[in-house]
Amino acid sequence: MKLRELKLFWIDNLSHLYDDREAGLILRQVWEEMTNHGSLAWMSFQDSEVEIDLSPQLEMLKKGTPIQHVLGFAEFMDLRFLVNSTVLIPRPETEDLVRHLIVSIPQNSSVIDIGTGSGCIAIALKISRPDLVVSALDVSEEALSIARKNASDLGAEIEFILSDILTQPSIGEFDVVVSNPPYIEDKERKEMSLNVVEFDPELALFVPDGDPLLFYDRIAKWTLGFSKRPMLTFECHIAHVDKVKQLVTSSGWHQVDTLADITERHRFVISRS
Numbered sequence: 001m002k003l004r005e006l007k008l009f010w011i012d013n014l015s016h017l018y019d020d021r022e023a024g025l026i027l028r029q030v031w032e033e034m035t036n037h038g039s040l041a042w043m044s045f046q047d048s049e050v051e052i053d054l055s056p057q058l059e060m061l062k063k064g065t066p067i068q069h070v071l072g073f074a075e076f077m078d079l080r081f082l083v084n085s086t087v088l089i090p091r092p093e094t095e096d097l098v099r100h101l102i103v104s105i106p107q108n109s110s111v112i113d114i115g116t117g118s119g120c121i122a123i124a125l126k127i128s129r130p131d132l133v134v135s136a137l138d139v140s141e142e143a144l145s146i147a148r149k150n151a152s153d154l155g156a157e158i159e160f161i162l163s164d165i166l167t168q169p170s171i172g173e174f175d176v177v178v179s180n181p182p183y184i185e186d187k188e189r190k191e192m193s194l195n196v197v198e199f200d201p202e203l204a205l206f207v208p209d210g211d212p213l214l215f216y217d218r219i220a221k222w223t224l225g226f227s228k229r230p231m232l233t234f235e236c237h238i239a240h241v242d243k244v245k246q247l248v249t250s251s252g253w254h255q256v257d258t259l260a261d262i263t264e265r266h267r268f269v270i271s272r273s
C-alpha cells in the first residue's frame, strides 16, 4: 500500500476517535518514528510503497491508547521523556510552569518537585538551570524508576525521593517547592475521556470526593515546618485556581499570584514569601 493510501486507511479506522487531520498527523508521527525518516520525507514518500507493518500501532490506537504510549515517549520542553502506564503523560500546559520557573527561581536555589511522575518538571528545569540543586519526590516506585531512567538518559543530576507527601516526611528543607499534584475528584471520573481514565495512572489523577485541594493544603502545611518560607509553585485545575490562591494566602504567604497558561487560562499559583 502506498503511504497516501495508508493515510486514508488510518483516517477511516480512527474516525471514532480522531478527525481526519489528527489521524493523518498521528500516522505521520508513527511512520517517521518507525522508519527513522526525518520530518521532510513525509511529502516525498506519499506515492511510495510502505514497507513497514504499522498495523500493531494502528490496533493500539483504535483501542484509544494514547500516541505517547504507542511510541513509548512524550515530548516535553523539546526533550524526549520515556512514558508508560505508571506515569502521567506530560501535558503541554505544564511546560508553561517550567518556563516560568526557569526565569524566576533565584540562582543556586534548592528545588523539590512533589509528585514528579515521569520527572518532566524536575528534569527540564535542571537541564535549563544547571545551577539549581533539584530533588524529585513521588510515592510511586514505578514512576520513580521511569523518572530515574529519564534523568539518566537526558543527563540531569537529580536526587530522587520515594515518599508519601501526605505523611509530612522529614526530608530536609528547600528554597522552592513545585508541584502538579493529583486534583480530580473521584466523582469526575465518569465525565472524563476514556484515554485519560484508562491510560493515565489513577494515583496521578484522583483525590477523594469533597477534597480537591488535599495536596495543596498538605504541601503548604508541610513547608510551614521549614525555617524559611519557600517559594511555592502549583499547577491547578482551572476551576480551583482561586481557591488554591486563597489557601496559600491564608497559610501566610504574602506575594501570591496566579498565572495563565498559553491558552490564557489561569492555571498556576505562584507564591514568593
Ligand SMILES: C[S@@+](CC[C@H](N)C(=O)[O-])C[C@H]1O[C@@H](n2cnc3c(N)ncnc32)[C@H](O)[C@@H]1O
Pocket (backbone or CB within 6 Å): 087, 088, 089, 090, 091, 094, 114, 115, 116, 117, 118, 119, 120, 121, 137, 138, 139, 140, 143, 163, 164, 165, 166, 180, 181, 182, 203, 204, 205
Ligand atoms: C498529576 S501527576 C504529575 C506528574 C508530573 N509532575 C507531571 O506534571 O507530569 C501527580 C503525581 O503525584 C504522585 N503522587 C500521588 N500521590 C502522592 C503522594 N501521596 N505523595 C507523593 N506523590 C504522590 C503520582 O504518583 C503522580 O506521579
